[in-house]
Amino acid sequence: MKVDREYITGHDFQVHNLSNDIEKNLLDMEDSQRGYVITGDAKYLIPYNNGYSSWKENYNKLRQLIMDNPRQVQNLEKIKTNIELWIAEAGDPVLSMKKDNNNSGIIEFYKLDIGKKYTDQLRSQLAAFRSTELSFTEARSQQLIRDNEVLLSILNTIWIVVSAIAVLIALITSSSIVNTIKQVTGSIKHIATSKGDLSMRVEVKTKDEVGDLAEITNELLSKLEEQNWINTQITDMATTFQGVTEMKLLTQSFINRIAGLVEAHYGVLYLRKIADKKDLLIRFASYAGQADGVGVESFRMGEGLVGQSASENRILILNQLPDDYIKVTSGLGHTAPKQIIVAPIIFEKNVLAVMELASLNEFTKLQRELLEQIAEPFGVTLHNAASRTEIENLYSESQTMAEELQAQTEELQTQAEELQVQTEELRSTNEHLEEQNLFAEQKSFEVEQARKELELYAEQLQQSSQYKSEFLANMSHELRTPLNSLLILSQFLVENANGTLNTDEQEYARIINSSGNDLLSLINDILDLSKVEAGKLEIEIAAVNLTELPHVMERNFTPIAKQRNLQFRIIQHPGLPSLIFSDEQRLQQILKNLLSNAFKFTESGAVTLSIRKADPLEANIALPDASTANVIAFSVSDTGIGIPVNKRILIFEAFQQVDGKTERKYGGTGLGLSISREFANLLGGRIALESEEGKGSTFTLYIPCLHNPSSMEMVTMYAESSATAVSALELSEAPSEAPAIDNLIIPETKPAVIHQSIFGGKQVLVVDDDVRNIFALTKALEMQGMRVLTAHNGRQCLDMLDLHKEIDIVLMDIMMPEMDGYQTMRHIRRDPQLNEMPIIALTAKAMKYDREKCLEAGASDYISKPINLEQLFSVMRVWFSKS
Known part of the structure; x- marks a missing residue:
């Protein structure tokens, strides 16, 4: 019976406790998972990992305890299966999606909320498991009662045997004890017929061996009755408090019940808690207390008898209390108690609470034994109640977090809708990249074979590139030389200083001058493109004033917009830095090319230049290697003809246009976008295109927003990677002219003013092997009041200087025959x-x-051809002033 009682108070309560622990482990994992999904903070995964390892340990302990019950083992296996399904389908997948920043996957998962199905099933399964186990506990209690009845039957049998032996001995030894034996056997029969009533005793009338037997029997019955009473009280308490979860109600009910059982007249229960990082025993319930409370509010561990009892985990008994210790009060008066017991309540050798009871009488041995044996079973109940309270609190917190998560989910859903279009573009780009990677893998072997052949041709290509560069440089000279005289003389005709040309002739001169400028732009574009292809174009990094850049564009293109009756808008978005570091000349050239194209292909509407900081997603797509927080976007939008889908890649190739037919409507060489793309690459940027045929186009230049010249390491890397051949070709130092626009009318210009104070009477020696240039320069210089001497090569120049020591300045051509x-x-x-x-x-x-x-x-200054007369005159004035 003792084993059965210990089984009920130990095994059954441990089974209940372990089932609650498994449920708490699952709730910890679920709450931890939600916390990590919401915050992304890895510290929220600690409860998840602890619960992940703890539930299996608790499961194994619980399974070991119920191995003798196949039905419960089967139920426990179902619970295990559901937990593993939750972890596999709801726990780990969500954490993996969060670690991969797959927010859309998390949103889709919580729309279905697969995990809720498993957690609901688990709660119901665990509740059914505990209910079944409770029924087993009740059955064992009934069995204990039945065993008690069996014990009585055995005792009855023993007494019958004893009686028979006693009768036999009495008959053999002496007939004098017959009456006593009959009396003993009669008493035993009365006990046997009382159906478990152990209060009956054998009447002892003799002091012989039979009397001793009767006394021993009475003592045994008393022990059994006391133990039966203790077991009954413990079982009743376990059953009564099994479903109580509210801690205040549980502790108050317990102190009331135990005080009544041990006949205590005063009592208080201290619950162990951690408050302000201190381990305290706090008064939680009292029996027969007064309005101002019973006893001290709280104790530390080891403080006072309450703290000492908790620290040592043993019962303390106080006798002979002073009159002023405490008063037991009733309606008729008050008096001091006679004895006090301080007893700890434990769970797994840990003190959970301490109760202190006072009585007007000394506590009996039976009462003290009850207090000793009730401490551990009630500790299990107290622990289970605390665990359930914690589970409920955690569940409440999880509900609150779920509501917050729902709100954040709605926000994420809104953002997801906004990002859906960009996601589709990224998916398309990724598919294209995968195809390229597959193609690259297939071609890797062929590339390796071709590499060896390319090495053989490397020297030939280098030599070919050098020939190409020299050819372009010489061709530049050959083209610029006649172009120089053409531009100068046509400008004279446009100015019509003598008034000898009529309107049509002036218009012819303007067309000739405009065509010459177009030819100069074409030469510059070809040289720029060849320079980029040869990998020899160098970028010069300096501070670029973003507040000044719009004014430069406005000065260049506002006249064109007015001429073509178009609106020209420049929008600067807030948040732009005032300065960045880049190559200002190349940046301006790209924007001029894009604006020039926009005006060229727009007949009505508007052209807009927008400058802004790119948002992080846009920057990451455009420039993956750049910082997403430091990308500037220059967008040029127009309302022109638009670009068909099949031409959007083609237009960036050299000599290609949207309208590339022989009878095309729009002019130009088709080099502007090709050069702009190469320049953008050299600046570490990229040009993106959005267009709809018939409605217009938007070209967006993305460049990294550098804050110091040292940040150009990335740009330098891009520039070096584009070097595919060795070339001696270099760009002209002169800045690019504003882009030419079709049908641009050259305005009337006034004749040049003669600076008699500086140029008048000055003698100039013009040295050039081209008579057309000599003729053009001579006319221009003479119009300024200067005397002009000429020489066709270097030797004639030296001869002229020997003859004319009074020469004030020499204009020296570089490429001439002989010298x-x-x-x-x-x-x-x-x-x-x-x-x-x-x-x-x-x-x-x-x-x-x-x-x-x-x-x-030995030159004093340098001017490139075709010569800008105003620039030439300006330089000459400087040197005349110095001399």
Whole structure:
């Protein structure tokens, strides 16, 4: 019976406790998962990982306890299956999606909420499991009662046997004890017929061996009655408090019940809690207390008898209490108690609470034994109630978090709808990249084979590239030389200083001048494109004022917009930095090319330049290697003809246009977008296109928003990666002219003003092997009041200087037969008398290092052909002023 009682108070309560622990582990994992999904903070995964390892340990312990019950083992297996399904289908997948930042997957998952089905099933299964186990507990209690009855039957049998033996002994030894034996057997029969009533005793009338037997029997019955009473009270308490979850009600009910059982007249129960990081025993319930409370409010561990009892985990008994210790009060008066017991309530050797009881009488041995044996079973109940309370609190918190998660889910859904279009674009891009990767893998072997062949041709390609560069440089000279005279003379005709041309002739001159400028732009574009292809275009990084850039574009294109009756808008979005570091010349050239195209292909409506910081997603798509927080977007939008889908890649190729037919409506060479794309790559940027045929186009230039020159390492890397051949070709130092627009009318210009105070009477020596250039320059200089001498090569120049020491300035062409300009200038500088004479170098080759080379040879200044007369006159005025 003791084993059965311990089984009920130990095994059954442990089964209930472990089932509650498994449920708490699952709730911890579910709450931890939601917390991590909401915050993304890894610390919220600690309860999940703890619960993940703890539930299996609790499951194994619980299964070991119920191995003798196949039905409960089967129920427990179902619970295990549901937990594993929840982890596999709802727990780990959501965490994996969160770690991969798959927010859309998480949203879709919580729309279905597969995990809720499993958690609901688990709660019902665990409740059914505990209900079944409770029924088993009740059955065992009934069995204990039946065992008690069996014990009585056994005792009856024993007594019958004893009686029989006693009768036999009495008959054998002495007939004098017959009456006593009959009396003992009669008493035993009375006990046997009382159906478990152990209160009956054998009447002892003799002091012989039979009397001793009767006394021992009475003592045994008393022990059994006391133990039966204790077991009954413990079982009743376990059953009564099984469903109580509210801690205040549970502790108050317990102190009331136990005080009545041990006949205590005063009592208080202290519950162990952690408050303000202190381990305290706090008064939680009292029996027969007064309005102002019973006892001290709280104790620390080891403080006072209450704290000492908790610290040592043992019962303390106080006798002979002073009169002023505490008063037991009733309606008729008050008095001091006679004895106090302080007893801890434990669970798994840990003190959960301490009860202190006072009585007007000394506690009996039976009462003390009840207090000792009730401490651990009630500790199990107290622990289960605390666990259930914690589970309910966690569930409440999870509900609150679920509501917050729902609100955030709605926000995420709104953002997801906004990102859906961009996601589709990314998916399309990814598919395209996957196809390219597959193609690259297939071609890797072929590339390896071709690499060896390419190495054989590398030297030939390098030499070919050098020939190409030299050819373009020489061709530049050959084209610019006649173009120089064409532009100068046509400008004279446009100005019509003598008034000898009629209106039609002036218009012819304007067309000739405009065509010459178009030819110059074409030459510059070809040289720019060849330079980029050769990998020799260098970028010069400096501060770019973003507040000044719109004014530059406005000055260049507002007249064009007015001429074509178009609106021209420039929008600067807030949040732009005032300065960035980039190549201002290349940046302006890209924007000029894009605006030029926009005006060219727009007949009505508006052209808009928008400058803004790209949003992070847009920046990440456009420039994956750049910081998403530092990308500037320059968008040029128009309401023109638009671009068909099949032409959107083609237009970025050299000499290609949207309308590329022979009878096309729009002019131009088709080099602007190709050059702009290459320049954008060199700046570490990219040009994106959005267009709808018949409604217009938007070209967007994305460049990294650099804040210091050292940030150009990435741009330099892009520039170096584009170098595919070695070339000596260099761009002209002169800035690019504003883009030419079809049907642009050159406005009337007034004749040049003669600066008699500076140019008048000055003698100029023009050295050039092209008579057309000599003729054009001579006319221009004479119109300024200067006297002009000419020479066709370097030797004639030296001869003229020997004859005319009064020459004030020399205009020196570089590429001439017999003796070029470099050699001629070196000879001139050797003459001390001519060492200070200004020499302005004029060249059509327009190589980057020509300026330095000319200055080294002895030139005072440098101007590239075709010559801008205003620039030439400005330089001459400077040198005349110095001399």
